[in-house]
Amino acid sequence: MKASSHPARCIVLDWGTTNFRALLVAANGAILDRVETQDGIQSVPKGKFEAVLTRNIADWRSAYPALPIYAAGMITSRNGWIETPYVEAPANAEALAAAIKWVKLAGGGLIGFLPGLADESVKPFPDVMRGEETQLVGFGLEREMTAVLPGTHSKWARVGGGRIQRFRTFVTGEVFSVLSRHSFIAQLAKPQPEPNWNAFSMGLEASQGHTQLGGLLSNLFSVRTGWLAGKLTPDETSDYLSGLVVGMEFREAREMGWFKPGEGVGIIGGDPLVEVYRRAASAFGLEPRLGPSDAAVRGAIAIAEIAERMGHGI
C-alpha cells in the first residue's frame, strides 16, 4: 500500500468477465492504491465472490474495515455475484445511485452493486449496458452530445441535461475478432504488431460509400478481392478489415441519426481502440472529443457520492 496524506474514502471495483480491478480512492478522487488480478467472474465459482474479494484486498480491509465498496462491471450481471436491475433511460446519476443494491459483507461493511441501464425504445428488444453508464457519468452528462464507447460491444449514447438519454449497442469489436480469427480472412491475414494506418484508411474509405455500394455483408468480401486484385497484402488485411467494420459502425450510426457531419463526438475509453475511433470520427467529418481514460472510476466516485449524500447504504 502506498503512503498518502489523503484519507481513503471508498473502494471501487471494476470486476469484469476476465479481470478483477480494485482501486482505493481518496476523498479528492486520487487513486491511493490499486490491485489487478485475473479473477474475472468466469473463473470464480458461484458463491466464492466474497472470498476472492477478501483475498485480493485483504490489506485495505484490515486497514479500513468500514470503507464502502462500489462494484461495477459484469460482476453485477446474471453470471456475477448479484444481478442488479437495469435503470431505464433517460436516466441521471441520481437514478443510478438510487438503484445501487447493497449487500452486507461477512467481514463487516457494505458493498454497493451499481445498476445497469436499459433503453426500452430500442426495437425489437430493449438495449442494455452494464458499466458504460458509469463511464458516461465520468465523462459528464451536462453537455448535449453523442458519445461512443469503443469495445467488443461498443455503445453509442446521447447525453445532455444531466442525463443519459438513449443508447445503442454495436457488436463491431466482436465481429472484427471472430472474422479475423475464424473466417476466410484468417487464412489471408498476417496481423502486424503496429497498426498500418494506410490500410485502415482504405477500409474506412470502402465503408463510406452511398447505400448503393452496399452494407457490411456485401463489402466484407473486398478483403479477399483486394488481395486477388493485388491491392491488399496479407500484412494489410487486418487493419483494412478494422477500418471497414469500424467505418460501417459509423455509417450505421449516421444513418440512424446518431450524428451529423460537423458535430462533436465524445470518445470514451482507455485502450488503443480510442485512437482507431478517433480516426474514424475524423474521417466521418466529426470533431472527436476524447474523454478521460479513467472515466469509469470518476463515474463510480460521482455515483458513490450521490448515494452517500442520499444516505443510502450507509
Place this chain on the structure above:
Amino acid sequence: MKASSHPARCIVLDWGTTNFRALLVAANGAILDRVETQDGIQSVPKGKFEAVLTRNIADWRSAYPALPIYAAGMITSRNGWIETPYVEAPANAEALAAAIKWVKLAGGGLIGFLPGLADESVKPFPDVMRGEETQLVGFGLEREMTAVLPGTHSKWARVGGGRIQRFRTFVTGEVFSVLSRHSFIAQLAKPQPEPNWNAFSMGLEASQGHTQLGGLLSNLFSVRTGWLAGKLTPDETSDYLSGLVVGMEFREAREMGWFKPGEGVGIIGGDPLVEVYRRAASAFGLEPRLGPSDAAVRGAIAIAEIAERMGHGI
C-alpha cells in the same frame, strides 16, 4: 458403374475445397454414374491432383479413355490444379467456353478447366465468382431476372439476354457460421436439428425495418437482448440469427437496387439453404423461382457443348 443404353459423352467434375464430385454424363444430359469423395483440394498436395483424379474415376477412364473431362469449382483457383482466368461480366456461355483452359492428361485425353467470372464494376475491387457462373448457365440466362445463389459466400446476379450481366458477393453464410460458433451467441445458442421457422421469421422481421432501425452491427446484439428480455430461448437463437443475417442480405440487396418488391427472383442451389432463401424472398415481397438442383451439371454440359462445337480442345 451402372448400365445404360445411352453412351457417355463427358465427365463433369465439381471439385471444391472439401469435396470431390465426378459425374459421368450421357449425350442426353442424364447422369450415368457418380463418384463422391472427401478429396477436396485442401487435402490434396500440389502436384497430386491428376493422381487423385485417376484413382477416383479409374473405371471410367479405362472404359472411355478419350472422354473429355470438364472441371469447375475451386480446383480452378490459385490453390487448385490450375488457376483459370476470370472472364469479365457481362458474359455469355460462349465467352465462358472460349476461356476454358485445356490440359493433356498423362493417361490420355484432355481435361478442360472452366473459367471464373469477374465484375470489374464492383468497388473498391472487382468481385469474383468461380463455379456460380456455371450454375447460372444451368439456370438459364435468357430471361431478364435477378438470381441469388445461397452459400457461404452467396452471390446475387443479374441475368438476361443470354448473359450474366453483373453480380455481387455477400458473405452471409460465413458471418452466420463464425458468429454461431465463436461469439457471445455461441454461449447462448442451443442449435436444434430441425429449423424453427417462427424464430427464423422473428429474425427476418428484425432485419426488415427502415434504415433508422440500424444495420447488421446494431441489430446483432438483439440475439442477447431478446434472451435477456425473455423473448428468445436458447433453442430459438440460432434460427433467429439465421433470419436476421439472411434478412440483412436481402435488405442490403434491395438498397443496392438488386430487386424491387413484386418482382421474381431466381434461387439456385441444391441444399437446405434454398428453403431459407425462399422464405426470405417471400418476406421481402418477391416471387421465388427455384432453379433446378443440378444447375451446376446442366451449366457444365451446356458450356462443354459450346466448347466442342467451337472445336476447342478436341
